[in-house]
Amino acid sequence: MTPHSVNGVSPSELMLGRKLKSRLYLVRPCIASRVLSTQSKQKHYHDRHAKSRTIDIDDTVHVRNFAKGPNWLSG
Template sequence: MLGRKLKSRLDLVRPYIASRVLSNQNQQKYYHDRHTKSRTIDIDDTVHVRKFAKGPNWLSG
């Protein structure tokens, strides 16, 4: 009906866990972001790129 999900008495037996999953993901992101450093790369900064093919492992970029 009009794009809505109909509710029945069986929905009370099986709880809707999407909100709980979303809150747990937000909590994990909060704890992860507390320990990360913000990094900025400016123009003309020297950077190194990891190369996984044969040859030297790191290349200047």
């Protein structure tokens, strides 16, 4: 019955679709607010280092080749 770090819900609760009969869940805060606050923190930390990139028409780009041959292909 260990809760997940992001949404605060245990895997058994997610699997069964209901809260298990336990007195501990009566004192837990609202799950939706915890998920939103955790996601907003993750977005804040991601946006600090994320780069804004724009690709225009006729720009040379490279794509990763996972088949045999060269690792990168021009596109």
